[in-house]
Amino acid sequence: MRILQVSAVDNAGGAAKIARKLFEAYRARGHESWMAVGVRRTEDPNIVSISHAPAARGWGRLWWNLHDRLRPYSGRASRTAAFVASPRKILDESRGVENFDFPGTRRLLALAPEMPDVVHLHNLHGFFGYFDLREVQALSQAVPVAVTLHDSWMFTGHCAISLDCNRWQHGCGSCPYLDVYPAVRRDSTDRNWLRKRRIYENSSLFVAAPSRWLLERAEVSILSGGIVGTRLIPNGVDLSIFRPGDKAPARKRLGLPQDERILLSPASDKFKDLPTLLAAAEILGNRAGSRVTLVVLGKTREPQTMGGVTIRSAGYETDEARVAALYQAADVYVHAARVGAENHSLAVLEALACGVPVVATDVGGIPEQVESLRPTSTGGSRRSNGDGATGVLTPPGDPKALADAVTLLLEDDSLLRAMSLSANEDARRRFDLQTQVEAYLNLYREIIEGRLQRSIA
Numbered sequence: 001m002r003i004l005q006v007s008a009v010d011n012a013g014g015a016a017k018i019a020r021k022l023f024e025a026y027r028a029r030g031h032e033s034w035m036a037v038g039v040r041r042t043e044d045p046n047i048v049s050i051s052h053a054p055a056a057r058g059w060g061r062l063w064w065n066l067h068d069r070l071r072p073y074s075g076r077a078s079r080t081a082a083f084v085a086s087p088r089k090i091l092d093e094s095r096g097v098e099n100f101d102f103p104g105t106r107r108l109l110a111l112a113p114e115m116p117d118v119v120h121l122h123n124l125h126g127f128f129g130y131f132d133l134r135e136v137q138a139l140s141q142a143v144p145v146a147v148t149l150h151d152s153w154m155f156t157g158h159c160a161i162s163l164d165c166n167r168w169q170h171g172c173g174s175c176p177y178l179d180v181y182p183a184v185r186r187d188s189t190d191r192n193w194l195r196k197r198r199i200y201e202n203s204s205l206f207v208a209a210p211s212r213w214l215l216e217r218a219e220v221s222i223l224s225g226g227i228v229g230t231r232l233i234p235n236g237v238d239l240s241i242f243r244p245g246d247k248a249p250a251r252k253r254l255g256l257p258q259d260e261r262i263l264l265s266p267a268s269d270k271f272k273d274l275p276t277l278l279a280a281a282e283i284l285g286n287r288a289g290s291r292v293t294l295v296v297l298g299k300t301r302e303p304q305t306m307g308g309v310t311i312r313s314a315g316y317e318t319d320e321a322r323v324a325a326l327y328q329a330a331d332v333y334v335h336a337a338r339v340g341a342e343n344h345s346l347a348v349l350e351a352l353a354c355g356v357p358v359v360a361t362d363v364g365g366i367p368e369q370v371e372s373l374r375p376t377s378t379g380g381s382r383r384s385n386g387d388g389a390t391g392v393l394t395p396p397g398d399p400k401a402l403a404d405a406v407t408l409l410l411e412d413d414s415l416l417r418a419m420s421l422s423a424n425e426d427a428r429r430r431f432d433l434q435t436q437v438e439a440y441l442n443l444y445r446e447i448i449e450g451r452l453q454r455s456i457a
């Protein structure tokens with residue numbers, strides 16, 4: 001097959017990482033695989049930038065050309081050039097209107113050496129925009145189009161993560177989260193929402209999502225007007241990299257203590273619940289028992305001590321081997337997220353694949369990833385060893401419940417070992433990257449054959 005994927009960037013985490021892994025896997029299997037991206041950071045010849053200059057005219061072409069040249073190096077400078085190329089962007093931004101004026105999108109199908117059999121769209125926002133959503137209509141008429149939802153942006157008035165807001169179901173407006181990424185200056189979310197609805201009414205999209213939670217939201221959203229088929233395809237991880245390993249060598253390599261319990265937690269952002277995590281750490285620190293080191297990925301900060309808990313920062317890691325070593329060094333992975341803020345976390349899957357039990361908040365698609373301990377008839381939360389549990393889910397915003405779950409695992413070595421084995425086994429069964437790849441290839445075959453049959457009829 002000839003497969004063209006569209007992504008914001010070719011070398012980053014999250015959705016971009018998933019698109020890149022699929023791109024590489026398709027090529028390894030002998031398919032013609034290409035990526036069109038807003039920002040190109042690698043030299044792979046099958047990855048091309050969506051250039052806006054060739055589709056522009058006169059004055060605009062000059063400044064779009066400057067935008068294209070600056071984009072890999074300076075988002076702010078390239079954004080300024082885009083404003084000069086398309087002055088309407090300034091007006092739209094001041095009004096809170098999402099601007100889709102990215103002329104290079106019209107040439108998307110010409111970026112691949114051959115006409116693709118299918119186009120697979122990933123996140124269409126990010127990096128100050130790069131894709132004209134209005135072109136989805138014409139694109140889906142020309143070629144089968146698959147869309148993977150990594151967040152909620154396609155059916156909201158501006159935000160990628162709607163948190164506890166459900167206005168996207170009936171019409172945005174009076175937005176409580178204007179500052180949520182991608183942020184807008186003023187509340188034109190009702191206008192943005194209506195415009196997206198009109199776009200989808202004339203589109204034909206095959207929509208996939210990694211979690212049933214997100215897929216069900218899409219099916220009752222404005223996106224449903226353009227959906228001609230859906231598929232649940234969980235994310236997968238590379239099990240040759242993310243696999244169980246000996247703790248001692250991993251800790252030595254990372255400079256972590258050998259004689260302490262190690263907790264690992266993801267990078268903090270607006271969607272991770274850092275206050276709840278820190279409050280849980282304080283509760284743990286005030287309890288008697290062995291010393292604990294909590295390693296937090298993300299912004300580098302000075303070590304902090306809370307009683308028996310030391311909080312250390314590991315900074316941002318992009319090297320997958322080193323990230324895998326962090327999981328291998330840990331006893332428990334702790335993932336505190338806000339309501340509505342998780343679709344299908346890659347970090348949770350990576351931890352499970354490394355045989356690390358997960359303690360996480362019960363939000364979004366996380367319950368579809370973690371086989372949690374269930375309450376017993378005596379009111380506890382422990383199940384028997386070897387029953388397939390891979391972690392513990394706790395209510396969002398409840399630091400005591402989070403601390404109690406961590407304590408439960410750290411104080412019972414036999415339970416921790418059993419859950420470690422179950423975590424790796426479950427990841428191999430459900431979250432292998434190759435399983436994800438095969439699922440998408442099957443989806444492509446189905447929609448290509450379906451389109452061919454309709455054209456013959």
